[in-house]
Amino acid sequence: xxxxxxxxxxLSEDCPELLFADGYDEAIIGTTTYWNKISETIIAYxxxxxxxxxxxxxxxxxxxxxxxxxxxxxAWMGEFTPxxxxxxxxxxxxxxxxxxxxxxxxxxxxxxxxxxV
Numbered sequence: 001x002x003x004x005x006x007x008x009x010x011l012s013e014d015c016p017e018l019l020f021a022d023g024y025d026e027a028i029i030g031t032t033t034y035w036n037k038i039s040e041t042i043i044a045y046x047x048x049x050x051x052x053x054x055x056x057x058x059x060x061x062x063x064x065x066x067x068x069x070x071x072x073x074x075a076w077m078g079e080f081t082p083x084x085x086x087x088x089x090x091x092x093x094x095x096x097x098x099x100x101x102x103x104x105x106x107x108x109x110x111x112x113x114x115x116x117v
Contacts, residue, residue: 015041019080021072024050032083043082047073050084 004025011031012018020043021027027049033041050072054064073084 011043017080018043019077019082021045021050021075021082024053024072027053029085029087040079042080045082045084047084047086048088 007025007028008020011028015031018031018041024045027045027047028043029046029049030044031041032044047068050068051061051064054067055061059067075081
């Protein structure tokens, strides 16, 4: 627990307005900056890691996904609300590219379907 407190302290030093998704510090993959009225830094989370954390609490994948969508990604907390990155889409795209390098005319391509936040 001490490491999570230290992580939050370090990340908040330059931007005390940062908002965190409580209980999911292990899923933090970095920060990002976007321009609104001013330059704002926000926390970025790995969705797959959040789902792993939820499933470690005895939820099925579908239950974890539903909880995540409704209670975590659906919780708008203002302009410093964290973002959530679907890293599994990137992994799947890399697999598709690797397979296409082996076979430039694949018979069937997996479908990339997800939603972005």
